Amino acid sequence: MIDFLKKLFSSEGKEKDFVCGMNVDVKTARYKSSYKDKLYYFCSEHCKNQFDDNPEQFVK
């Protein structure tokens, strides 16, 4: 329950774009990639391509 509340109030349905650092709204995100069973969201095709080229550079 506490985890649920934390999620609700801290992220508000947003995920971080690991390439440029901005928050991406999950509901409207058009660019996403899955890497090691996790889904990553991006603000633009440019960021997604950079991530796809070298995901390990961004995921640590």
Ligand SMILES: [Zn+2]
């Ligand atoms: Zn971006």
